[in-house]
Amino acid sequence: MSKRNDAWCYSFDGENFTSGTFTSIESALQDARNKADDSAKVYLAPCETYDNSRFFPDADELINYMGNQADDVGGEYANDYPDVREEAENELTEKLHDLLNKWCDKHDVAPSFYGVGTAELYDLKTLQPVKSTA
Numbered sequence: 001m002s003k004r005n006d007a008w009c010y011s012f013d014g015e016n017f018t019s020g021t022f023t024s025i026e027s028a029l030q031d032a033r034n035k036a037d038d039s040a041k042v043y044l045a046p047c048e049t050y051d052n053s054r055f056f057p058d059a060d061e062l063i064n065y066m067g068n069q070a071d072d073v074g075g076e077y078a079n080d081y082p083d084v085r086e087e088a089e090n091e092l093t094e095k096l097h098d099l100l101n102k103w104c105d106k107h108d109v110a111p112s113f114y115g116v117g118t119a120e121l122y123d124l125k126t127l128q129p130v131k132s133t134a
Contacts, residue, residue, distance in 0.1 A: 007047035009116060012036065014043045017116050021047050026127070033124045041130060044122050048115035052104045055111075059084075059092035 007021035008028040022028035025044060032042040063084055070078035084092075104110065121130040 007049070007114070009045055009047050009114070011043045011045070011119065012039045012041075014119060014121075017043075017045065021114065029122060029124070029127045032122075033127070036124055040124055042122050042124055043119040045119035046117035048117050050111045050113070050115065052110060053097055053101065056097050056100050059089040059096060062092070062096070063089065 006023060008023075008025055009017040009021055010028050010032045011017040012032070018028075018031075022031060028044055029042070032044075036042065063082055066082050067078070070081040074081070122128065123130050
């Protein structure tokens with residue numbers, strides 16, 4: 001799951017956004033203005049941060065892995081392994097995510113990257129959004 005926060009990034013071409021983030025629209029625009037060469041406009045977008053749980057495997061991935069390993073060892077005799085009910089799979093997913101969250105917290109594991117939300121075009125001279133002519 002991604003969530004928006006109060007971080008902003010910018011791009012001069014609408015595709016390659018800054019690797020740094022800014023705590024306000026104003027600070028992002030000021031930095032863009034300082035770094036702009038001939039560009040009079042910049043795309044400004046909110047950063048979307050990610051929670052570790054977005055990258056956790058679910059139980060079905062582990063259960064499929066177990067089945068594949070069993071198939072390598074037991075061949076057709078392992079076709080029904082593991083036979084797990086939906087409730088048990090849901091329980092495993094919950095416990096697995098709890099374990100991974102604790103592990104990530106203990107070892108300070110967190111995404112150091114972000115997604116880019118919907119960008120809006122700004123004029124670097126006025127530091128105001130560019131009005132659409134459509």
